[in-house]
Amino acid sequence: MDAKAKKFIDPLITNDGKERAYVDLKELKTLWFNSGTRCNLHCQNCYIESSPTNDRLAYITDSEVVPFLEEIKTEKYPVELIGVTGGEPFLNPHMIPIIIETLKRDLEILVLTNAVNVINRYKEKLIEIKNTYGDKLHLRISLDHHTKEFHEKERGENTFDKTIENIKWFTQEGFNISIAGRSLTDENLEQATRSYEELLKKSDIKIDLENGKLVVFPEMDMNRDVPEITTECWGILNKTPEQQMCSTERMIVKRKEDEKPTVLPCTLLAYDHQFDLGETLKDSKERVQLNHKFCAQFCVLGGASCSSAK
Numbered sequence: 001m002d003a004k005a006k007k008f009i010d011p012l013i014t015n016d017g018k019e020r021a022y023v024d025l026k027e028l029k030t031l032w033f034n035s036g037t038r039c040n041l042h043c044q045n046c047y048i049e050s051s052p053t054n055d056r057l058a059y060i061t062d063s064e065v066v067p068f069l070e071e072i073k074t075e076k077y078p079v080e081l082i083g084v085t086g087g088e089p090f091l092n093p094h095m096i097p098i099i100i101e102t103l104k105r106d107l108e109i110l111v112l113t114n115a116v117n118v119i120n121r122y123k124e125k126l127i128e129i130k131n132t133y134g135d136k137l138h139l140r141i142s143l144d145h146h147t148k149e150f151h152e153k154e155r156g157e158n159t160f161d162k163t164i165e166n167i168k169w170f171t172q173e174g175f176n177i178s179i180a181g182r183s184l185t186d187e188n189l190e191q192a193t194r195s196y197e198e199l200l201k202k203s204d205i206k207i208d209l210e211n212g213k214l215v216v217f218p219e220m221d222m223n224r225d226v227p228e229i230t231t232e233c234w235g236i237l238n239k240t241p242e243q244q245m246c247s248t249e250r251m252i253v254k255r256k257e258d259e260k261p262t263v264l265p266c267t268l269l270a271y272d273h274q275f276d277l278g279e280t281l282k283d284s285k286e287r288v289q290l291n292h293k294f295c296a297q298f299c300v301l302g303g304a305s306c307s308s309a310k
Ligand code: SF4
Pocket: 039, 040, 041, 042, 043, 045, 046, 047, 048, 049, 050, 051, 086, 087, 088, 114, 142
């Protein structure tokens, strides 16, 4: 076995015999639903491997979502935001009822979308929802890079202009819009923010990116060898368990082979059963051992947070 293959095996102990880092749930602030893994795009580096044919996570329905929304209310969890990720959420035929069920319980909702074609069929309905619930509906649109070249290298041809057009349309219609980018090139966050600002200005789009409306995610290289995180690493890296998403978040998925949805610690680990936390939020409070390369690459070393922009 090479060194890479020996890593991320024992949930409690790392390959070099040290105590593996873990994260306890502090309080549940953001609850994500995965809408299903089908996507109209097939991006080169989709961390959840979505595509037009991937149906490993089924379309979750509003009747499967509602019990979790009810649980939030009855158990008085301090949830501030419901997030929906995919795949492309607007491919899920239950998306509009899911949004309405959330908003009518006085919870804010953030829906992540690639804004290429599929969302267009729901524009009228989304305007009605915005007129009723205002800023409580957030849309985060993925614009992987501020240049067409790098964006389309990742997302495929004819995606950049359509995304820009829809960012413009939704902004002009008064929707609460944020942008999700990726660090595809060597620029730092400040340089990237300036370049996104220039692009928006040139495209006559008014979003104040200084106001938490741009989140740039670290790029994931699935084949890169990454170190395991031990409890000693927190001090060395000057990071804390409380900074990790799984300290304040959970995600609900509906695997196609399962009868019921499953609760997971975060949006990143949809397929790995060692991270299954049960069927209710109450069951899902157990400690999360950081026994996955994404824990190191994306979170602890990459410093990402999925809900850092609304
Ligand atoms: S649009 Fe998003 S979900 Fe779809 S393939 Fe690309 S990264 Fe994955």
